[in-house]
Amino acid sequence: MSLRSTATKGVFWTFLQKFGTQLISFGVSLVLARLLLPAEFGLLGMIYVFMGIATALIDSGLTTSLIRTDNPDQEDYSTVFFFNLSGSIVIYFIIYFSAPFIANFYNQEVLIDIIRVYCLTFIISAFSTVQLTRLTKLMDFKTQMLVAIPSLIGSGVIGIYLAYIGFGVWSLVWMAISQVSLKTIQLWIRVKWRPSLVFNVKKFKEHFYFGYKLTISSLLNVVFLNIYQIIIGRYFSASLVGFYTRADTLKQLPVNITSSVLDKVTYPLFSGIKNDDVRLKRVYKEIMQLVVFVIAPILVIMGVVAEPLFRFLFTEKWLPAVPYFQILCLAGILYPIHSYNLNILNVKGRSDLFLRLEIIKKVLVLAVVAISINFGVIGLVWGQLITSILAFFINTHYSGKFLKYNALEQAMDVLPILLLAFVTGVIIWLMDNYLNIDRLMDFYRLAILAAGGTIIYVTFAFLLKMGPLTSIRKIILKQ
Structure with a gap:
């Protein structure tokens, strides 16, 4: 298949995925916006920056390096997998113990429990990051669509039900956890790749050398993309x-x-x-x-x-x-x-x-x-x-x-x-x-x-x- 044909096919399936996921997400958000208060959405908006920082640190730009590497092998993928997984666990506990300080910054004590539960998404997501990267490298966006849409529908139903019975902001938290869980399970079923018990230090250094600069860039980007929520939450x-x-x-x-x-x-x-x-x-x-x-x-x-x-x-x-x-x-x-x-x-x-x-x-x-x-x-x-x-x-x-x-x-x-x-x-x-x-x-x-x-x-x-x-x-x- 020519590069043009591959790109066109990729655009088609990615468009279907994005259109489908955005349509479902939008539909879910419409219902939730009517059931929940602006302040409840605002509470979750206050912690997006910390979620983004953790995600950037866990990945460290290694998956981007895998995509640009011409012929990555099993050792490449396994090394990145175990780094992401171990990194997600470390980051989770750092944020877990930092939760009271974050809540104090915003003067919102309820954020302590929200952060500690929501951050479980880091560890769950780390189990499927490499599978998703392999699909992207192969430009297999059809499979990504078939994974993303059921995950959104299932988590959306859970979120709406919880909001309807009065869970408030927690309906948003459990919706996020269920979405990541459903996506991870499906990726392990659909993508036959499995990690080997290997961690190649040399390959890690190669990917990390390229990725760490992207990580710093991502950290800066996350902080400044969310700087408005931070400032509005802190001062307004x-x-x-x-x-x-x-x-x-x-x-x-x-x-x-x-x-x-x-x-x-x-x-x-x-x-x-x-x-x-x-x-x-x-x-x-x-x-x-x-x-x-x-x-x-x-x-x-x-x-x-x-x-x-x-x-x-x-x-x-x-x-x-x-x-x-x-x-x-x-x-x-x-x-x-x-x-x-x-x-x-x-x-x-x-x-x-x-x-x-x-x-x-x-x-x-x-x-x-x-x-x-x-x-x-x-x-x-x-x-x-x-x-x-x-x-x-x-x-x-x-x-x-x-x-x-x-x-x-x-x-x-x-x-x-x-x-x-x-x-x-x-x-x-x-x-x-x-x-x-x-x-x-x-x-x-x-x-x-x-x-x-x-x-x-x-x-x-x-x-x-x-x-x-x-x-x-x-x-x-x-x-």
């Missing part, structure tokens, strides 16, 4: 953490369905052509434009219809999250460009440059947060948008040199797409306000504006003969 309230987390989660829905689909496929794809810079640049450009072409109009339209969208999906009690969501939608448009530029550094084996950029960006985030916190939560969210824009120029620095594809060229390649998306947003805003559509029930209002925006966007893209539209047609028709 659990309810505001819940509103912010809900806004960010909804913004991530289209980003995860589209961008994450290709993220999963593009890393092994880029790795396969890492020595052909001309081809790598061409493929990178096509994928970047394609993802922005899909994400930009969705986020813009969602931002315009944010108020009826939140009221229809989550009820009136979640409306304070609307302004946060609208600003975050703008920041989310740039996510795929950030991700793919950093992927180029990884496939080139330059995790040192990856780390350097992450450190620079984190210093930038601290500076922006220090200023924006004075303007409350809304100021922090605006600061996040500003940081995202500035990060574009930072992320494109080294990858632009490798591919001879600098920030200005990348910006010019996506600018027509962004302009078309924003024009579409302005048109549906005018429709909503001047055609009395805003007087309709939320469902009809959303349906009319979403359909109208899609038709306007696709029609103009067709008339302007935009390349990504042609690429989508070819993927659908398998030409």
Whole structure:
């Protein structure tokens, strides 16, 4: 099978997985948002940073190193497996005994037990990390889909039932544990690989040398991705953490369905052509434009219809999250460009440059947060948008040199797409306000504006003969 065919097949199955999982997760979250209070979601949002830190430490970038290694053998996989497993146990006990200090930081004593139970997911997940890595390296995304969807359905049913009978925030905790458990069991059944009782120190050092820099980058990334929940939880309230987390989660829905689909496929794809810079640049450009072409109009339209969208999906009690969501939608448009530029550094084996950029960006985030916190939560969210824009120029620095594809060229390649998306947003805003559509029930209002925006966007893209539209047609028709 050719690289193009493999990539196309990978995109197809990954899209089905992401679409299915996101649809199920979204459906579950809709029900839970009606059963639980914003503050209960906020409690879990406060500890996401610690979960992320532990996950990064456990993996240490070793699975990423396995994917980019040309021919990893049984010793490679077994060594990474036992490191991840032992690391997960150590990290669990560290966080277990740190739980009272974390709870004291937020002045939320209930977090002690929540953290100690939730962190069991680390150990459970470590049993299946290598199996999942093998599937990704083989670009077997069909099996991943067949594992992910039943896990989500089963855990979703458990979470909703527990929320219905009054378990509150604990329904979210047990839902997470059941999801990881179901996924691990299925991966052990479906993936026939089993670890050998071997730990090759030499191979460990090879993977660790590549991975430790990614680990430091991941740690920085986790902390700063969650820095807003940390600050809001520490200086404001659990309810505001819940509103912010809900806004960010909804913004991530289209980003995860589209961008994450290709993220999963593009890393092994880029790795396969890492020595052909001309081809790598061409493929990178096509994928970047394609993802922005899909994400930009969705986020813009969602931002315009944010108020009826939140009221229809989550009820009136979640409306304070609307302004946060609208600003975050703008920041989310740039996510795929950030991700793919950093992927180029990884496939080139330059995790040192990856780390350097992450450190620079984190210093930038601290500076922006220090200023924006004075303007409350809304100021922090605006600061996040500003940081995202500035990060574009930072992320494109080294990858632009490798591919001879600098920030200005990348910006010019996506600018027509962004302009078309924003024009579409302005048109549906005018429709909503001047055609009395805003007087309709939320469902009809959303349906009319979403359909109208899609038709306007696709029609103009067709008339302007935009390349990504042609690429989508070819993927659908398998030409």
